[in-house]
Amino acid sequence: MLNKVVVGCILWLALAGFGTIRAQDFCSGSGGGFSINGVGGTVAVTGCAPFNVTVTNTVAGANNLAYNFDYKGENVPGTSTATTFRYTQPGRYRILQVGSSGATGIALCREVIVVDRTPPNVQIIPCSGNKVKVIVTDNNVARQYDQLEIDWNDPAASNDFINKGETLEREHTYSGTGQRQVSVRGVYWDTQGSCDGSEWVARTVILSSIQLNTVAISRVEARADGTFTLSYLGIQDVESEVLLQPAGGTYAATGVKNNRGGNQQMTASLPTSGGPYQVRLRTTDACGNALESNEVAVMQLTAQAENEQNVLSWNRYAPANGFTQYQLLRDGVVIQxxxxxANLTYTDTDVQCGETYRYQVIAVSATVQSLSAPVEIMAVSTQKPDAITQAIVSVEQDGSVSLIAFPPAQGQTTTYKMVFERSENLAGPYVEVGVADNTNRYSDATARTSERSYCYRILYENACGNRSDPSEVLCTVWLSRSGSNLRWTPDRPFTDAIGTYFVIKYNTNGTSAETGVGTSQNYDPRLDDPDQQEFTYQVRVRSGNGSFLSYSNVIDFRREAALFLPDAFSPNGDNINDVFRVQGTFFDAFQMIIYNKWGEVIFSSTDASQGWDGTVRGERAPEGNYVYKVEIKDNTGKPFVKTGSLLLLR
Structure with a gap:
């Protein structure tokens, strides 16, 4: 332990000596020496991450050696006596060696370059004609290498190389068919290091049997919004683009593309001018091989409405080779x-004024159908419809006039108007009183049918605004009373001859009875029912062919209530005129009051069968004049009052 402390003190004293000379960076020192993984000298050593290094001192007699494997120029760097280190991240690093030789401090720095060996991202695409295309993703990984190497694994071909700055694509054509393996790696040119690049990236590819000529248009359909849709058979991952050619021009790209396989559709815009147009597809694989498909004419249909006919025309289909037929459709059904x-026009005469028709033309060839955009047009006509020949007028129970007219045989349209004119007499003048849209019925509520007959004419207006001549004049049957007889107007209420008149009598109990009177225009009702105060009559007329029935207005006959009172009576008990009572017919409510000469009420009764017997409070009234007042309501509710004087005799 004491020895390590002494060594450390001597080392840092040596470092301190260097620090007085160059306090900023120990790499400026001298006297040191070491090899990196056996590589001596001072050149940088390159390796792939992760990169393991081993340093070996090459200074004879040096001692107190220590190392910093990532020296960044610190004044007091951390050191270790370890001689191995593992670099895990790419970058440029400095290894600092410090120590002493005799009484002199030594130092040396050497550079280590750790490079990334992440393999490049590679896409291998098969193309037509057994061609394969390699595409390397252009990113930091690919750009860090000095070179990209492609091994086609083809004995007949050498490897390809892509140098920095070159397009990151290469193509190769194989002989034969089947499966191939293509390998790509990144390469570093530094031969002094231990890293010459990435691992190989291997991709397996099946040589394509793709034939670009299989891309073919099978259907073209123009649309009313100015676009068209084409159906075709595509190739997966092979791009097809729509090309358009105006009349007399050349094909140009539309920018509408698709790279999906199988049955596909693409929609493109059709210019508003320069037509008619031809369309085709240009199919280009990843290797740049391109082929154009069959061409198809975009069909364009025009329609012109003329009097009683629609004139249609369309462009000639091209190419003519394989042409089969044009199909002209109206409302979805082939009509021709x-x-x-060379047949490019058609006139449709089977049209009805005011009707809208939807036309479309389809060009059919052996392999393609080309459909025009649908065209809608309304048929027009200047021809006047025939006059209405069947119509009827009739008076309803509420007094209004009901009119029914049947459209004419010629000039009839789905939508129409019925125009109704009225006059107060047969000769006119006639004024328009109503218009009915798309119905053959009309009700005239303004007619006062109990006062007169009204005459009508009816006109038919079709969807093109053409009006027929007026129909025959039709007049309501006006029923009126002349004395005790019934009379009615003779004018026809329908377009057929008059057959028979019937007089209908309506009873108050809800029953009715009718009497045929032939073609007579009057009738004696014979009001011979003593119990019936009111009688209601109406006339019904039937046409000669039995097809029409028309009714007149309703008319009432009313008999007034009748009251019979004597001028005098003699209540003397001889049973002759002993009671003053009322006799009469057609009344319900009843009240009789007797007054004396002073205006006092001496008798009253609400029972018509009960009369005054000449007494007042049980005593015989004196002879003389008295006044009576009788109030009744008849069977129809009408009130009636009768007053008078009477003479009481004894």
Whole structure:
């Protein structure tokens, strides 16, 4: 223990002597000497991390030796008598040796370079034609090496090298097929060290039987939004790009790409001008081999609405080789096929005014279908529809007029208007009173059908705004009373001839009875029921062919309530005119009051069968004049009052 203390004191005294000369860095000292892993001299020693070093003193007679394996220029560095050390991280390090030789301190520094040997990241890609491409990821790992070495493991070829600053890609073509192993490593050029680079990175690759000519377009579909979608068979990890060629131009890249295999789709924009366009794919593998696919015409359809017809036209399909037919679709159904590639127009006359039709053309070849974007167009027409030939007017129970018209045979459309005109007499003038959209019925609530007959004309307006001529004039049947007879207007309420009139009588108990009167326009109702105060009548007319029925307004016959009272009576017990009572018909509620000459009530009754017997509070009333007042309500609820005087005789 005492010896170690003495040695340490002598060592630091020696170091202190150096410190008075160069206090900042002991590497400026002299007299030292050691080898690193057997390498003498003063040159730097290079090794791969982790790097184990062993130092050996080469100064004869030196003693009190110590080392710092990562000296950074400290004034008082830590030292150790250990002669081995392990560097785990890449970097540049200095080993400091200190000691003494005789009475003189010695020192020496040597540099150790520890380099990274992380293997580069490598991608091996098979290309068409048995070609293989090596791609090294461009990062700090790859750039630290002086060189990258590629071993193709091909007896017919030597290794390839990529030097610093060169593109980190290489290609090689093998003969034959099957599986190959490609190895890549990083290389350091320093031959004095023990590290010449990384471990080999081995990748197995199966030589590709890829044929770029298998990429083919099978379908092109243009869309209304100005894009088109093409379907094709792709190759996994091989890029295909959409190319477009305008009419009379050359193919240009669209930037739309895909590198997935199998059945694929890509969508690209179609320019608004310069068409029609041709489309094809350019397929390029990782080795730069490129091949263009079959070309397909993008079909473009135009439609023009003309009178009673839609005119359609489209571009000629190209290439002509393999062309089979054009298919023209309307609303999703094929309406025409053309096997001649030069047939580029079609006129569709099977159209209806105001209807919207959706057209599409499909060009079909042996291996491809090209679909245009759908085009919608509304058919137009200037032709006037036929006049309405079947219609009817009828009065409803609420007094309104119901009108029904059937659309004409020619010029009829799915959407339409019925225009209704009215006049208060047959000759006119007629004014429009209503329009019904997409229905053949209309109700005229403004007509006062109990006061007169109204005449109507009906017009049909189709979806193109074309109006027909007016229909025949149709008039409501107006029922009125002339004295005790019923009469009605003779004008037709429908477009057929009049067949038979029927007079309908409605009873208060809810029953009805009807009487056919032929073509007569009057009727005597014969109000002969003594128990019925009120009678309701209506006329129904049936057309000659039996297809139409029309009703008139409803009319009421009402008989007034009747009251019969004597002027005098003689309550003398002879059973002749002994009681003053009311006789009458058609009343329900009843009240009779008798007044004396002073206006006093001397008798009252609410029973019509009970009359005044000529007594007042049980005593015989004196002869003379008296006043009566009778109040009733008839069977319809109408009030009635009758007053008068009577003479009491004894």
């Amino acid at each position: 096929r053309f096997t001649n590639i």
